[in-house]
Amino acid sequence: MSSAPGITLRGSFAFDHARLFGPIDLTLPARQWTCLLGPSGVGKSTILRLLLGLETGGLFDGTITASDGGPVTPRISYMAQSDLLAPWLSVRENVVLGARLRGETPDMDRAAKLIDRVGLSEHQTKTPAALSGGMRQRAALARTLMEDRPVVLLDEPFSALDAGTRADMQELAFEVLAGKTVMLVTHDPAEASRLGHQIVLLSQDAASPWPVPGTPPIRDIHAPETLDSQAKLMAHLRELRA
Numbered sequence: 519m520s521s522a523p524g525i526t527l528r529g530s531f532a533f534d535h536a537r538l539f540g541p542i543d544l545t546l547p548a549r550q551w552t553c554l555l556g557p558s559g560v561g562k563s564t565i566l567r568l569l570l571g572l573e574t575g576g577l578f579d580g581t582i583t584a585s586d587g588g589p590v591t592p593r594i595s596y597m598a599q600s601d602l603l604a605p606w607l608s609v610r611e612n613v614v615l616g617a618r619l620r621g622e623t624p625d626m627d628r629a630a631k632l633i634d635r636v637g638l639s640e641h642q643t644k645t646p647a648a649l650s651g652g653m654r655q656r657a658a659l660a661r662t663l664m665e666d667r668p669v670v671l672l673d674e675p676f677s678a679l680d681a682g683t684r685a686d687m688q689e690l691a692f693e694v695l696a697g698k699t700v701m702l703v704t705h706d707p708a709e710a711s712r713l714g715h716q717i718v719l720l721s722q723d724a725a726s727p728w729p730v731p732g733t734p735p736i737r738d739i740h741a742p743e744t745l746d747s748q749a750k751l752m753a754h755l756r757e758l759r760a
């Protein structure tokens with residue numbers, strides 16, 4: 519797998535001539551985690567769709583580039599808010615679905631290890647209908663990690679998990695995605711303060727950096743600097759909604 523590039527999105531986006539955001543300048547540094555937060559409806563999902571090369575229903579006036587000059591979209595793996603599991607496939611077959619769709623022979627040993635690490639070994643032959651919401655989200659995470667792409671987009675990937683499992687899955691994702699360029703869309707200041715090399719707040723007018731704790735991620739969730747960052751970020755987000 520090629521080295522992970524930095525990604526830069528510059529421009530504006532509008533629906534029916536009504537501006538959603540921009541002009542903004544959003545850079546995802548190479549091999550780092552960028553946590554993107556902002557009010558609902560400000561355009562976070564639209565940015566994901568733009569990076570993925572999907573239809574948006576609006577007009578983007580700008581550029582999306584990789585730091586190495588290569589194509590962006592083919593090097594991305596994506597985990598959506600909804601798990602998007604194929605309902606007729608088992609957990610195991612969902613995890614290796616990407617390889618099968620590309621006509622490749624899946625690495626079943628790696629798939630088994632990831633399924634075990636997300637805590638679903640005893641459920642790998644079950645279909646999604648037999649799983650809880652949190653289990654489905656863990657299966658979707660394993661599928662995303664299985665792709666091993668240099669750029670990874672995560673849209674609230676831990677939202678259905680209880681607090682303890684969420685912390686475990688954050689640590690797993692951070693470990694497996696080491697050296698990747700990652701953008702995590704989240705509404706959780708604690709998550710951003712724990713995981714982000716960079717925290718960005720999206721508004722209609724800008725993609726603004728937010729100070730991160732002085733220690734490198736993944737951070738101790740109970741450390742004073744992490745808690746301080748979380749509290750300040752939460753207060754700021756509440757002000758934006760006021």
